[in-house]
Amino acid sequence: MIRIVERNILDTTKNIICHQVNCKGVMGAGLAKQIKSKYPNVFKDYKRLCENQNVKSGKSGLLGATQFVDVSGNKTIANLFAQDNYGVNKRQTDYDAMELCLKSLNSVVNTDYSKYKGCSIAIPYGIGCRLAGGDWKIVKQMIDNILGDCDVTIYKFN
Numbered sequence: 001m002i003r004i005v006e007r008n009i010l011d012t013t014k015n016i017i018c019h020q021v022n023c024k025g026v027m028g029a030g031l032a033k034q035i036k037s038k039y040p041n042v043f044k045d046y047k048r049l050c051e052n053q054n055v056k057s058g059k060s061g062l063l064g065a066t067q068f069v070d071v072s073g074n075k076t077i078a079n080l081f082a083q084d085n086y087g088v089n090k091r092q093t094d095y096d097a098m099e100l101c102l103k104s105l106n107s108v109v110n111t112d113y114s115k116y117k118g119c120s121i122a123i124p125y126g127i128g129c130r131l132a133g134g135d136w137k138i139v140k141q142m143i144d145n146i147l148g149d150c151d152v153t154i155y156k157f158n
Contacts, residue, residue: 002144002152004125009155010038015119016068018078018105020093020128022086023062025050029086030131031124035077042069042077064100068108068116076116078105083132093134095142102146109150121147125156 009017009031019031025047027036036043046067053062067079080101083092108116123143128134143152 002148002150002154004154004156006156008157009122009124010034012122012153012155014122014151014153015074016076016078016105016109016116017122018080018127019124020082020098020132021046021067021079022083022092023050023053023081024085026086039069039071039077042071042079045069046079063094064097066101066104066108076119078121080105080127082128086132088131088133091133093128093132093139095134095138098128098134098139099142099146102142106146106150120151120153123152123154125154 017035019035021027021032027033027043027046046069049067050062062081063084065081067081069077069079071077080098082094082098082101084094085092105121108114109119109121111117126136126139128139129136143154
């Protein structure tokens, strides 16, 4: 079931907080910057993963991947690698990568052997559509199609 609420996603009681990240190791704006400030270990793990991946291949192989970073006993941040680069002059969101990230999320909350089995999910309203320039109609449809059977709350905070 997917519902939309008007609250700050960082105040959620949901188990997994999702946000979109780039593959360059930069959390310089938007929700990513807020997560970096509130949960410094998330940024450290994310930065390390980006550096290791980019050094090995010369380019990022992270596009479409999802990194789960536990921040407390029942709270996890899901870094959705749905954009390669960053910037605001063109669309950065890669819809195919977003689809892979959402499928990964669905898998971990619905797979019996996963430690995240049955976890609730928090997603920011407009994920990948503000600074990264995606189209919310497209992304929302993906969320509905892929995560429709999960416990998902979309957080709209103005």
